[in-house]
Amino acid sequence: MTLASHPGLWLIAAAALLPLLGGRLRGAAALAAPLAALAFAWQLEAGVHWRAGFLGMELAPFAVDALSRLFAMIFALMAFAGALFALNQPRRLELSAAFLYAGAAIGVALAGDLVTVFVWWEVMAIGSTLVLWSAATPQAYRASMRYLMVHLFGGMLLFIGVAAQVAATGTTAFEPMALAGPAQALILAAFLVNAGAWPLSAWLPDAYPEASWSGMVFLSAFTTKTAVYVLLRGFPGTELLVYVGLVMVFYGIVYALLENDMRRILAYSIVNQVGFMVTGIGIGTELALNGAAAHAFTHILYKALLLMSAGAVLYATGRRRCTDLGGLFRTMPLTAACGIVGALAISSFPLTSGFVSKSMITQAAGDEHLFAVWLALAAASAGVFLHAGIKFPWFVFFQKDSGLRPPDPPWNMRAAMLLLAALCIGLGIFYEPLYRLLPYTVDYAPYTGFHVVAQLQLLLFSGLAFFVMLGWLRRTLTVTLDADWLYRVLAPGVVAVLGRALGRAMAVAGALTAGAGARIGAHAQRLYGPHGPLARTWPAGAMGLGVMGMLLALLLSYYLL
Amino acid sequence: MSEHWLVRPRTIRRLWRVFIAILALTVLAGGVVDAHPHFAIEGLSGFNALYGFLACAALILVAKAIGLVLKRPDDYYDDDAR
Numbered sequence: 001m002t003l004a005s006h007p008g009l010w011l012i013a014a015a016a017l018l019p020l021l022g023g024r025l026r027g028a029a030a031l032a033a034p035l036a037a038l039a040f041a042w043q044l045e046a047g048v049h050w051r052a053g054f055l056g057m058e059l060a061p062f063a064v065d066a067l068s069r070l071f072a073m074i075f076a077l078m079a080f081a082g083a084l085f086a087l088n089q090p091r092r093l094e095l096s097a098a099f100l101y102a103g104a105a106i107g108v109a110l111a112g113d114l115v116t117v118f119v120w121w122e123v124m125a126i127g128s129t130l131v132l133w134s135a136a137t138p139q140a141y142r143a144s145m146r147y148l149m150v151h152l153f154g155g156m157l158l159f160i161g162v163a164a165q166v167a168a169t170g171t172t173a174f175e176p177m178a179l180a181g182p183a184q185a186l187i188l189a190a191f192l193v194n195a196g197a198w199p200l201s202a203w204l205p206d207a208y209p210e211a212s213w214s215g216m217v218f219l220s221a222f223t224t225k226t227a228v229y230v231l232l233r234g235f236p237g238t239e240l241l242v243y244v245g246l247v248m249v250f251y252g253i254v255y256a257l258l259e260n261d262m263r264r265i266l267a268y269s270i271v272n273q274v275g276f277m278v279t280g281i282g283i284g285t286e287l288a289l290n291g292a293a294a295h296a297f298t299h300i301l302y303k304a305l306l307l308m309s310a311g312a313v314l315y316a317t318g319r320r321r322c323t324d325l326g327g328l329f330r331t332m333p334l335t336a337a338c339g340i341v342g343a344l345a346i347s348s349f350p351l352t353s354g355f356v357s358k359s360m361i362t363q364a365a366g367d368e369h370l371f372a373v374w375l376a377l378a379a380a381s382a383g384v385f386l387h388a389g390i391k392f393p394w395f396v397f398f399q400k401d402s403g404l405r406p407p408d409p410p411w412n413m414r415a416a417m418l419l420l421a422a423l424c425i426g427l428g429i430f431y432e433p434l435y436r437l438l439p440y441t442v443d444y445a446p447y448t449g450f451h452v453v454a455q456l457q458l459l460l461f462s463g464l465a466f467f468v469m470l471g472w473l474r475r476t477l478t479v480t481l482d483a484d485w486l487y488r489v490l491a492p493g494v495v496a497v498l499g500r501a502l503g504r505a506m507a508v509a510g511a512l513t514a515g516a517g518a519r520i521g522a523h524a525q526r527l528y529g530p531h532g533p534l535a536r537t538w539p540a541g542a543m544g545l546g547v548m549g550m551l552l553a554l555l556l557s558y559y560l561l
Numbered sequence: 562m563s564e565h566w567l568v569r570p571r572t573i574r575r576l577w578r579v580f581i582a583i584l585a586l587t588v589l590a591g592g593v594v595d596a597h598p599h600f601a602i603e604g605l606s607g608f609n610a611l612y613g614f615l616a617c618a619a620l621i622l623v624a625k626a627i628g629l630v631l632k633r634p635d636d637y638y639d640d641d642a643r
Binding site: 250330367371454457458472473 | 565568588591595596597600607611614616617618621622624625627628631632635638
């Protein structure tokens, strides 16, 4: 197959071309490239399309099955919606960086071997860091450096793991792995770093919200969902993932509840949503894996919609804190409406895309009679409505009147939000096309009266809890310490303390030894100097006496011993 | 500029009434639909309503408790600039 048949390469070619174009041509290319990628992803046929040899290893840089096609399609679709939203972004680096990033994500999805996965994995880290850089603020730069460190660390884990795996098995094939030894453990750890699994999750709410108003829309889509894809392919049914996922789910909710920055609320809710997918992968039945894949697909759309809505607010007001916002529904009705659609979808309200995907994971937990897991997922579903479904629109668009009267954003941003809002509702009603794209045959009906009523009870009473306990949720001008405190405060603090201790030790040692050199010099001068006893000229007679004394001592010792 | 109709106290009182009516309806509907629970507890009428409310109340309390320990002023990290 030719180069042009790989959807990811379309985006990377566009990334290289965009800086050379200007005006309408640039806009047209920015929209056409992801559409071409989407069309090629749609047409992909199952099988290994490219083979290559590298250092004696058999590589399959372009391999397709239902799962990889699903992710290639959603990544291309997301690149299109994001490009439409970002058309009026004056920082031109950003879209190129985002296309490199999206193209690399498609590269991972279409990689048939672990070596190719690793290469695209690192390109993704570079692309996403460039997206952060294009925000061009000092905060974004510092956050991007912390972000890059975490991801290069993850990349290193992946490299060691893949090398060990290839050495042990003799094959580079990317297939389901059992968690049998350090090689698989390292690969799993690297995947989980990108998934945002606790405790290495703090990079996500630390870095993403520092991106520009359009940058975070791209960032939310690719890294964590590529991690979901590789976990789906590499570690389905690994029980550990059930617990990792549940921790992510509740960590995301609790931190989002405490958060004041609207985009950090949404960042924590990415961790929460990926937690549902990771739990589904851990359950590992066909229904659960289908649910995780479908949820990744729908999640990309509604999370991007939420972040576009937040991005439009940031674009219009320059503010991110809930304490500064409120009452914006008056002059930004479209942004508010689209934000609410995204909020309903993330909460899995019936008739939205989240409902038809997440309910598969909950159902799978029930089918497997995992009572505790099922109870936790149900509580978490209610919690999603609490922390993202109501909290985000309430504090940004309603709450109090902040006095701000910004208008809705320009046409391209409105169009992107409307497109995603339509998809969120469309997929909630016409879910069959999505179900047909899933890796396994779907035998599941989301809309039974029982499912719908149970979900509505769960969500609406969660809403009741929100408004009854609103006083407890009042926003304060605070941040909540997360695991990044360890490397932002504790580690530099320890280094500073050690540095000061070392400095003091050096000072004491210096004081003790001060003048020592001079004293040694003076002593040598006294002994060996022009008038020193050991260097002065002695008379020959004294010399002869000395030698005789020594001979006498020798003679005596000879007789005595 | 007059107050937006949506934020008038009268509208808010009405919205609360509608909301409570909907809540009651969802609980009543639970008795009508054909149940196929996985677990005995799921079949109890109003289980999801009560569970959703209590789960959220518990999450808010847990968040509050964690916040007491881990909350800092939002310029906490501002001096890590270098």
